[in-house]
Amino acid sequence: MSYLDNILFAVLLIAGFGFFAASVKKIIRNINLGVDVDRKDNPKARWKNMALIALGQSKMVRRPVAGILHIIVYAGFIIINIELLEIIIDGLFGTHRIFAPYLGVVYDVLIASFEILAILVIFSVTVFWLRRNFIRLKRFIHSDLTGFPKSDANYILYFETVLMILFLLMNASDYHLQNVPGGYSHFHKAGSYPISQFIAPIFNGTSNEVVGLLFEIFWWLHIAGILVFMNYLYFSKHLHILLAFPNTYFANLKPEGQFDNLASVTKEVKLMMDPNADPFAAAPADENAHPAKFGASDVQDLNWVQLLNAYTCTECGRCTSSCPANQTGKKLSPRKIMMDTRDRLTEVGKNIDANKGVFVPDNKTLLNDYITPEELWACTSCNACVEECPVNISPLSIIMDMRRYLVMEQSAAPMSLNAMMTNIENNGAPWQYSQQDRLNWKNEN
Amino acid sequence: MSESLVVPTMAEMLAEGKQPEVLFWVGCAGSFDDRAKKITKAFVRILNRTNVSFAVLGTEESCTGDPAKRAGNEFLFQMQAMMNIEVLNAYEAKKIVTACPHCFNTLKNEYPELGGNYEVIHHTEFLKSLIDDGRLTVEGGQFKGKKITFHDPCYLGRANKVYEAPRDLIQKLDVELVEMKRSKANGLCCGAGGAQMFKDAEPGNKEVNVLRTEDALETQPDIIAAGCPFCNTMLTDGIKNKEKEGQVKVLDIAELIANAQDL
Numbered sequence: 001m002s003y004l005d006n007i008l009f010a011v012l013l014i015a016g017f018g019f020f021a022a023s024v025k026k027i028i029r030n031i032n033l034g035v036d037v038d039r040k041d042n043p044k045a046r047w048k049n050m051a052l053i054a055l056g057q058s059k060m061v062r063r064p065v066a067g068i069l070h071i072i073v074y075a076g077f078i079i080i081n082i083e084l085l086e087i088i089i090d091g092l093f094g095t096h097r098i099f100a101p102y103l104g105v106v107y108d109v110l111i112a113s114f115e116i117l118a119i120l121v122i123f124s125v126t127v128f129w130l131r132r133n134f135i136r137l138k139r140f141i142h143s144d145l146t147g148f149p150k151s152d153a154n155y156i157l158y159f160e161t162v163l164m165i166l167f168l169l170m171n172a173s174d175y176h177l178q179n180v181p182g183g184y185s186h187f188h189k190a191g192s193y194p195i196s197q198f199i200a201p202i203f204n205g206t207s208n209e210v211v212g213l214l215f216e217i218f219w220w221l222h223i224a225g226i227l228v229f230m231n232y233l234y235f236s237k238h239l240h241i242l243l244a245f246p247n248t249y250f251a252n253l254k255p256e257g258q259f260d261n262l263a264s265v266t267k268e269v270k271l272m273m274d275p276n277a278d279p280f281a282a283a284p285a286d287e288n289a290h291p292a293k294f295g296a297s298d299v300q301d302l303n304w305v306q307l308l309n310a311y312t313c314t315e316c317g318r319c320t321s322s323c324p325a326n327q328t329g330k331k332l333s334p335r336k337i338m339m340d341t342r343d344r345l346t347e348v349g350k351n352i353d354a355n356k357g358v359f360v361p362d363n364k365t366l367l368n369d370y371i372t373p374e375e376l377w378a379c380t381s382c383n384a385c386v387e388e389c390p391v392n393i394s395p396l397s398i399i400m401d402m403r404r405y406l407v408m409e410q411s412a413a414p415m416s417l418n419a420m421m422t423n424i425e426n427n428g429a430p431w432q433y434s435q436q437d438r439l440n441w442k443n444e445n
Numbered sequence: 446m447s448e449s450l451v452v453p454t455m456a457e458m459l460a461e462g463k464q465p466e467v468l469f470w471v472g473c474a475g476s477f478d479d480r481a482k483k484i485t486k487a488f489v490r491i492l493n494r495t496n497v498s499f500a501v502l503g504t505e506e507s508c509t510g511d512p513a514k515r516a517g518n519e520f521l522f523q524m525q526a527m528m529n530i531e532v533l534n535a536y537e538a539k540k541i542v543t544a545c546p547h548c549f550n551t552l553k554n555e556y557p558e559l560g561g562n563y564e565v566i567h568h569t570e571f572l573k574s575l576i577d578d579g580r581l582t583v584e585g586g587q588f589k590g591k592k593i594t595f596h597d598p599c600y601l602g603r604a605n606k607v608y609e610a611p612r613d614l615i616q617k618l619d620v621e622l623v624e625m626k627r628s629k630a631n632g633l634c635c636g637a638g639g640a641q642m643f644k645d646a647e648p649g650n651k652e653v654n655v656l657r658t659e660d661a662l663e664t665q666p667d668i669i670a671a672g673c674p675f676c677n678t679m680l681t682d683g684i685k686n687k688e689k690e691g692q693v694k695v696l697d698i699a700e701l702i703a704n705a706q707d708l
Binding site: 062254255256257258259261262265266268269270272273294295322324325327328329330331332374377378379380381382383384386387400403404405406407408413414416417419420421424425428429430431433435436437438439440441442443444 | 449450452454471473475476477478482485486501503504506507508510512513514515516517518519520521523524525527528550553554555558559599600603604605606630631632633634636637638639640641642643644645646647648649650651652653656657
């Protein structure tokens with residue numbers, strides 16, 4: 001008996017998971033380039049968010065058509081992967097449908113539901129493809145999605161369709177051989193095939209040996225395809241299928257209107273307002289102290305949750321389609337903020353890889369080279385993008401951190417905003433009215 | 446209208462050894478902007494009518510720092526915040542009501558970490574509580590049967606999830622409340638937030654306030670109700686842009702309530 005198949009399968013499996021593990025490690029390393037932020041509080045609310053939003057897809061159905069189709073594809077992905085367990089065991093031990101004898105009628109139900117889901121997935125993915133390429137929904141033909149991001153979206157749909165077709169063809173050839181009068185080889189009766197039994201007739205008139213070979217080919221292509229797809233995730237927006245879970249867990253729990261108060265600033269302001277502070281005192285000697293940078297000009301200045309957000313974004317564009325600035329023709333697109341952050345983070349990661357683990361300045365920053373001040377200044381901070389995101393990403397927090405850098409490090413606010421801030425400093429109101437006149441309205445008619 | 450407003454300050458209250466039930470945070474728009482001052486006065490007329498014990502900071506009030514923070518100037522924001530907190534804490538303020546969702550959000554969410562802990566409520570929530578407690582009764586008056594649509598201010602709605610109080614108040618007026626195609630969590634910004642009020646918009650093909658005004662006009666309202674002085678300005682400008690000043694009014698909820706009672 002030859003074990004070549006089994007060894008080959010084990011090698012394929014180890015290579016697939018090995019490469020994938022290396023990618024995951026790199027993603028974690030890159031996310032940890034961000035500054036720390038505490039998101040360990042209130043685990044109960046966090047688990048609940050994850051269960052409702054990531055697992056339960058509660059925010060997807062805000063747009064019902066896409067939402068329901070997405071749930072089908074998602075359920076298909078999760079449930080059909082149960083079959084993967086059997087495929088792996090069969091591959092490693094040279095068995096055929098090992099679970100069938102143990103599960104009996106349950107096995108029939110499982111295989112039948114996989115088949116029905118597979119056909120539903122093909123249907124949903126086809127609609128998705130039509131929405132992107134034929135109906136051309138605005139958020140899918142937006143200027144954010146040119147080049148790779150546009151192809152990436154279609155590649156994912158092709159991948160899913162091909163995998164589902166292979167799965168059904170594999171079952172169809174199996175079904176055909178199971179029903180050869182008198183049986184054929186190891187293809188014992190197992191499973192129920194509500195969809196592929198209608199595909200099986202294409203094998204009529206083909207010799208059993210050829211159909212058996214075809215089954216092997218479909219089986220191998222299917223599992224190999226899954227492993228390739230898994231490794232494609234690292235390069236793709238499709239990473240959201242994994243990162244949606246940690247992303248919703250670590251998402252902000254505070255009211256959307258509450259922006260963080262910079263602790264470094266609090267320290268300075270308290271010192272400024274302390275009447276007992278010695279204005280001539282030397283700065284306290286602290287060996288670890290490096291001058292704090294206010295706000296963010298590059299990915300390393302953002303916090304790790306913002307970087308996780310960037311990897312999680314699947315570029316659906318719901319944020320951009322709900323953004324008041326974008327709807328009125330401004331350059332700002334919250335989706336682009338996330339895509340730029342990921343692209344820059346990937347670039348920084350590659351730089352670190354190429355320089356033995358140390359980032360060597362490349363004269364580029366997220367600000368200006370990717371995101372322009374014009375985009376940042378168009379934001380109304382209305383939180384529509386945050387509210388809309390199906391996985392609780394906050395493009396707004398990145399926009400705010402970058403505005404902080406522009407204003408506090410570069411004094412580069414638009415002129416009219418400088419005037420507003422000067423007024424607040426001088427007379428405690430954004431306009432030029434004296435604080436002494438604040439109660440004048442009382443006596444005016 | 447003729448009776449003059451009674452507006453005690455916290456300083457006057459303190460001199461009399463009194464602590465008001467609630468501190469009314471007027472805000473910069475409510476203090477200085479001609480349109481917003483009308484909202485302030487309408488709210489005070491209701492407070493006076495219902496004998497609510499309140500006081501303002503008057504000349505001791507200063508910008509909460511919201512526009513500075515949203516523009517990215519965290520220094521200026523925290524300076525303003527700490528100065529205001531010193532004043533508020535000196536008066537031992539416990540409960541604050543404000544007619545500005547930006548002040549509301551900042552006082553409620555961003556001051557506690559800096560040492561300012563108060564119960565902060567928006568004026569629509571406060572008016573609702575007055576009705577619930579039987580201290581204020583509301584009838585439709587001149588608005589009876591009118592078609593009114595409500596524009597959710599971002600910093601009241603999405604930012605703090607207050608959607609019902611303003612709607613409940615409008616419905617007390619015996620009117621037809623109609624929703625815009627995007628409302629509540631899906632509401633579209635008026636275009637003023639994030640310090641946009643104080644600068645020109647970036648190049649685009651439309652102003653945000655015009656887009657939002659179109660949403661409102663689609664419902665063919667007699668009145669667009671607002672709950673924020675900045676939204677009010679933006680929508681009023683939008684109505685002018687659409688040359689609908691003759692048909693459609695933009696009014697704050699406090700004005701609706703006060704005018705309905707002929708206050």
